[in-house]
Amino acid sequence: MAGSGDSVFAHIVLAPEDPILGVTVAYNKDQSPVKLNLGVGAYRTEEGKPLVLNVVRKAEQLLVNDQSRVKEYLPITGLADFNKLSAKLIFGDDSPAIQENRVTTVQSLSGTGSLRVGGEFLGKHYHERTIYIPQPTWGNHPKIFTLAGLSVKSYRYYNPQTKGLDFEGMLEDLGAAPSGAIVLIHACAHNPTGVDPTVEQWEQIRTLMRSKGLLPFFDSAYQGFASGNLDSDAQPIRMFVADGGELLAAQSYAKNMGLYGERVGALSIVCRNADVASKVESQLKLVIRPMYSSPPLHGASIVATILKDRNMYDEWKVELKSMADRIISMRHQLFDALNSRGIPGDWSHIIKQIGMFTFTGLNPEQVAFMTKEFHIYMTSDGRISMAGLSSSTVPHLADAIHAAVTRLS
Numbered sequence: 532m533a534g535s536g537d538s539v540f541a542h543i544v545l546a547p548e549d550p551i552l553g554v555t556v557a558y559n560k561d562q563s564p565v566k567l568n569l570g571v572g573a574y575r576t577e578e579g580k581p582l583v584l585n586v587v588r589k590a591e592q593l594l595v596n597d598q599s600r601v602k603e604y605l606p607i608t609g610l611a612d613f614n615k616l617s618a619k620l621i622f623g624d625d626s627p628a629i630q631e632n633r634v635t636t637v638q639s640l641s642g643t644g645s646l647r648v649g650g651e652f653l654g655k656h657y658h659e660r661t662i663y664i665p666q667p668t669w670g671n672h673p674k675i676f677t678l679a680g681l682s683v684k685s686y687r688y689y690n691p692q693t694k695g696l697d698f699e700g701m702l703e704d705l706g707a708a709p710s711g712a713i714v715l716i717h718a719c720a721h722n723p724t725g726v727d728p729t730v731e732q733w734e735q736i737r738t739l740m741r742s743k744g745l746l747p748f749f750d751s752a753y754q755g756f757a758s759g760n761l762d763s764d765a766q767p768i769r770m771f772v773a774d775g776g777e778l779l780a781a782q783s784y785a786k787n788m789g790l791y792g793e794r795v796g797a798l799s800i801v802c803r804n805a806d807v808a809s810k811v812e813s814q815l816k817l818v819i820r821p822m823y824s825s826p827p828l829h830g831a832s833i834v835a836t837i838l839k840d841r842n843m844y845d846e847w848k849v850e851l852k853s854m855a856d857r858i859i860s861m862r863h864q865l866f867d868a869l870n871s872r873g874i875p876g877d878w879s880h881i882i883k884q885i886g887m888f889t890f891t892g893l894n895p896e897q898v899a900f901m902t903k904e905f906h907i908y909m910t911s912d913g914r915i916s917m918a919g920l921s922s923s924t925v926p927h928l929a930d931a932i933h934a935a936v937t938r939l940s
C-alpha cells in the first residue's frame with residue numbers, strides 16, 4: 532500500500548532521451564563557444580540561424596489581415612484545398628490517378644502523423660501486417676509502425692563498404708518478402724544515409740514490387756530538398772502511380788516549407804478506382820477521429836495560400852532551391868576541407884550523397900571523441916546534418932574529423 536507522500540508512479544523508470552532529439556538536449560547543456568549541433572534535421576542559414584521563408588511570412592500576413600477568417604474546427608480530413616493541392620504537388624499536376632478521383636488525401640500532423648495514420652489504417656484493414664523498412668532508416672519508423680499494430684522487418688539498403696546502395700541485397704530481400712507485404716520507401720534523400728537509387732534502379736524495384744504484389748508506402752519528408760526540384764524528387768512515386776497500382780504516400784512540409792513546428796503534412800492513398808478511394812477515406816476518418824479529432828488549421832492554411840497562388844508558388848520554389856543549393860555547397864566545402872588536410876580514406880561519398888544528411892562512416896567511438904574534444908554533436912551512427920553547417924564552421928568540423936580518424940581508426 533502506498534504511504535502518504537508515495538507516488539502511484541514510483542515504479543516508473545526514467546526513459547532514455549530520444550536518440551535524435553537527445554543530441555540537442557546535450558548540445559544545449561554545453562557552454563563552449565565553438566559548440567556545433569549537427570544532430571537535428573532542421574535547416575540553418577549561413578549564420579547558423581533557423582529560417583522562416585519570406586513566402587511563409589507573406590502568407591501568414593495575408594491570413595492575419597483577412598478578417599473573414601474564423602477559428603472553427605476543420606473537418607476530420609482537414610482543409611479541402613490543402614488536401615487537393617498537396618496531392619497535386621506530390622503526384623503531379625496532370626496525374627491520371629487524381630483526374631480519375633482514385634486518390635484520397637487527408638491532412639495529418641506532419642510526416643510523423645501521416646505515417647502513423649497510414650500505419651493504423653493498414654493495421655486495421657490490410658490483410659498483410661508485415662512492413663519492411665530499410666536498414667538503416669529514420670529511428671522513428673520502427674516505433675511508429677509497431678505501435679500501429681504492424682510487424683516490422685527490414686530490407687538491406689546501405690553498403691558500409693561502398694558507402695552507397697546495397698542494390699542487390701535490397702532486391703534479394705524484397706524478392707524474399709511474403710507477397711502483399713508493405714514496403715516503406717524513402718521517396719528521396721534517404722535518412723540517414725543520403726543514398727538514393729537511380730531512376731533505372733527505381734524501375735527495377737518497381738517491377739519487382741509490383742510482380743510480387745508488395746504494397747509501397749512512400750515517406751516523402753524532403754520533396755524539393757534533395758535536388759532543389761519538386762518534380763525530380765517526386766519521380767519515384769510518380770513511376771509507381773503511373774503503372775495504375777495502389778500505394779500510400781506520407782508528405783511533410785516541415786523541411787521544404789520550413790514549417791517544422793506547425794506540424795503540417797498529408798497522407799494520400801492511391802486506389803484502383805474512385806469507389807474504393809471513397810470507402811478508404813471513410814475508414815481513415817474512423818482512425819483519425821479518436822486519435823486527435825481533426826487537424827490544426829494554421830499550418831495547412833499557410834501551405835494552401837502558397838500553393839494556390841502562382842506568384843507565391845514560384846517564390847517558394849526559388850527559396851526552396853536556395854536551401855538545397857546551400858546544402859550542396861556545404862558538401863563541396865567539407866569535401867575540399869577534408870582533402871586539404873590529407874585525411875586518410877575516400878570521402879567522395881560526402882558529395883555523392885544527397886539531401887539533408889551525410890552518413891560519414893565515423894564510428895560511435897569517433898563520434899563520442901568529437902563531442903568530447905571538439906563540442907560537435909551528432910547522432911552516434913555518424914550522421915551529420917549538412918544544413919547545420921556553414922562556411923565558418925566547416926574548418927572546425929574538418930579538424931575534428933581529422934583528429935578522430937587519425938587517432939581512433
Ligand SMILES: Cc1ncc(COP(=O)(O)O)c(C=O)c1O
Binds near residue numbers: 642669784
Ligand atoms: C525520413 C523521415 N520521415 C519522416 C520525418 C517526419 O518529420 P515531421 O514529422 O517533422 O514531418 C522525418 C523527419 O526528420 C524524416 O527524416
